[in-house]
Amino acid sequence: MPTYNELDNPKRLINELMRHLPDETFEVIFVDDSSDARSIEWLCALRETYPFVRVEHRTRERGLGSAVVRGFELSRGDVIAVMDADLQHPVGVLPEMMRALAAGYDVAIPSRFIPGGSDGGLSLPRKLVSFTARWMGRLALKRLRNVSDPTSGYFMVKRAVIDGVSLRPVGWKILIEILARGSYSRILEIPYAFEARALGESKMSLQEQWNYLRHLGRLILDSPEERRVYLFALVGTSGVLVNELLYDVLIHLQMALWTAGALSAFVAMGTNFVLNDRLTWVDARAGQAHRRFLKYVITSLFGIAQSTAVLSVLAYGERVNSLYANIAGIAVSMVWNFYINNFWTWKKKRRVVDIVISPVRTGTKLH
Numbered sequence: 001m002p003t004y005n006e007l008d009n010p011k012r013l014i015n016e017l018m019r020h021l022p023d024e025t026f027e028v029i030f031v032d033d034s035s036d037a038r039s040i041e042w043l044c045a046l047r048e049t050y051p052f053v054r055v056e057h058r059t060r061e062r063g064l065g066s067a068v069v070r071g072f073e074l075s076r077g078d079v080i081a082v083m084d085a086d087l088q089h090p091v092g093v094l095p096e097m098m099r100a101l102a103a104g105y106d107v108a109i110p111s112r113f114i115p116g117g118s119d120g121g122l123s124l125p126r127k128l129v130s131f132t133a134r135w136m137g138r139l140a141l142k143r144l145r146n147v148s149d150p151t152s153g154y155f156m157v158k159r160a161v162i163d164g165v166s167l168r169p170v171g172w173k174i175l176i177e178i179l180a181r182g183s184y185s186r187i188l189e190i191p192y193a194f195e196a197r198a199l200g201e202s203k204m205s206l207q208e209q210w211n212y213l214r215h216l217g218r219l220i221l222d223s224p225e226e227r228r229v230y231l232f233a234l235v236g237t238s239g240v241l242v243n244e245l246l247y248d249v250l251i252h253l254q255m256a257l258w259t260a261g262a263l264s265a266f267v268a269m270g271t272n273f274v275l276n277d278r279l280t281w282v283d284a285r286a287g288q289a290h291r292r293f294l295k296y297v298i299t300s301l302f303g304i305a306q307s308t309a310v311l312s313v314l315a316y317g318e319r320v321n322s323l324y325a326n327i328a329g330i331a332v333s334m335v336w337n338f339y340i341n342n343f344w345t346w347k348k349k350r351r352v353v354d355i356v357i358s359p360v361r362t363g364t365k366l367h
């Protein structure tokens with residue numbers, strides 16, 4: 001449990017834990033960055049009273065994500081739960097999470113956003129920020145796509161999920177770090193109601209929202225699978241520039257329009273191929289380069305045929321403005337090019353995303 005100036009909350013939490021987990025063996029690790037002397041004092045008192053309480057005071061480092069990672073390092077159990085110390089995460093869900101892991105799930109995530117769950121504990125502006133963050137995360141990273149509450153600060157994992165994985169969260173959202181880098185195959189979501197804070201205040205800030213964006217960016221860049229589609233789009237844009245520049249030069253050299261157009265398109269196809277081969281699919285190269293190039297050209301030619309077809313159909317009889325029609329055509333062929341190249345041109349078996357997320361969408365009885 002990460003704590004920062006939580007006053008009396010940890011004590012109440014310990015009472016709740018003992019009430020809900022009377023027969024379990026557990027340790028509670030507080031990784032505390034408090035600046036407030038009373039909060040620190042109360043935590044130390046807890047450690048005196050309860051032998052299962054451990055307190056790690058940090059003075060040099062601060063931050064929720066790194067506090068959780070520190071807790072992982074110190075922990076000794078086979079199962080690790082992360083939760084806030086301010087009672088906004090109801091302790092009653094813990095037994096359900098433990099049953100889920102015992103039933104074979106690797107990760108259990110209490111979710112505010114499946115039937116039966118609610119996020120009543122957030123103010124309206126925070127709900128909006130949270131909504132945007134969640135959707136950005138799910139759009140940006142494939143591994144978050146089917147998780148309804150990826151920005152949750154409440155979850156439980158088997159140790160094997162994070163064992164040997166280097167976790168380097170940028171800000172708060174340690175769960176997206178684990179979902180992006182961890183080794184797991186089954187996740188269970190359990191609905192819960194996020195409670196309002198009774199004591200103290202939230203430490204969420206604008207700085208943390210910025211950190212979240214940096215965090216997403218870093219996770220995309222660190223994964224060949226996640227960054228592929230962005231690199232592809234970038235390479236495509238560079239191809240447009242190459243095409244236009246060369247076209248301009250050739251026209252100035254008095255070349256015929258048709259020849260200049262075809263030549264610059266072909267050269268752009270070549271630079272696109274080289275860049276995609278060296279960047280976008282650098283981990284998926286197999287066999288001889290000229291065979292990949294041939295496949296790339298064939299794919300692109302079909303792509304051009306498609307975009308031209310879409311353009312003609314849409315712009316026929318001026319039903320749609322021809323510029324929009326052309327954009328629609330380009331979009332269709334880009335999707336085509338990406339997928340065919342991904343599964344045909346660069347098809348070397350690579351470590352694909354190995355998860356089957358099978359969220360049980362309601363609180364299904366596991367036993």
Ligand code: GDD
Nearest residue numbers: 002003004031033063064067084085151152153202203204
């Ligand atoms: N060690 C440490 N260092 N702990 C921190 C720090 C820090 O810099 N900042 C916050 N914490 C602790 C708080 O003491 C609390 O126990 C927990 O992290 C969550 O902080 P809050 O400030 O209460 O966050 P929140 O309620 O606005 O949002 C939380 O719940 C959401 C729903 O699960 C966070 O966990 C969000 O990430 C989460 O989406």
Ligand code: MN
Nearest residue numbers: 084086088202
């Ligand atoms: Mn809170």
